[in-house]
Amino acid sequence: MQRAGTDEPRKAVVLLSGGLDSMVCAGLARESGYAIQALTIDYNQRHRREIEAAKVIAREVEVQRHVVLPLDLRQFGGSALTSDLAVPKEGVGTDIPVTYVPARNLIFLSLTLAWAEALGARDIFIGVNALDYSGYPDCRPEFIAAFADLAELATKAGAGGERFTIHAPLQFLGKAEIALEAQRLGLDPVMSWSCYDPQVDGSACGLCDSCRLRREGFAKAGLQDPVRYAVG
Secondary structure: OEOOOOOOEOEEEEEOOOOHHHHHHHHHHHHOOOEEEEEEEEOOOOOOHHHHHHHHHHHHOOOOEEEEEEOOHHHOOOOOOOOOOOOOOOOOOOOOOOOOOOOHHHHHHHHHHHHHHHHOOOEEEOOOOOOOOOOOHHHOHHHHHHHHHHHHHHOHHHHOOOOOEEEOOOOOOOHHHHHHHHHHOOOOHHHOOOOOOOOOOOOEOOOOHHHHHHHHHHHHHOOOOOOOEOOO
16 A cells, blocks of 8 residues: 555554454554554553553554553543453343443544544554444444544544545454454464453453453354463
């Protein structure tokens, strides 16, 4: 993917959480030929193991620059990931769970957009998907489409007639398909971290929504998940 009129690759900013989905998303951006800038938000979350995973993934996909941006959402709370609320372990339900962080993807995409505009990049990658997820409203296709329109209205570049493209290549993939994409891209899943409640011995809990969805996805794909789980 080259910039118009040049031999240089186009820049893209990838929102890199360190989870399986964001790892595959970054791999797809690399495969498409973008010069990747990666943004990881350290929002003082309970599952900080993801941040270290993001650093490993950023090196693997050879990003040009990786920014880990501090943002203390514990000041707001309102989620099991930003407070002392217990992480649910009963199984994936139909209601929005307490692991939902209020407006997280809206906040994160806004920060990603700000950096993209400063860089002169017009492509943003985010690893949301609307099938195998926990019911978060900010993972829906409608949200991604609305944010793309908002980006045009809220930026100097947009006011000047330029268009930002929000790439969500995993949007309609299930976890099994995402696991298979990781394999196709040659990305070792052990680099990624999905668990909401890491254990003191370094293992994933195996019971939170994210662990359950990941494990089910690998099982459906017929692949071995290399992550160590406290509950098998």
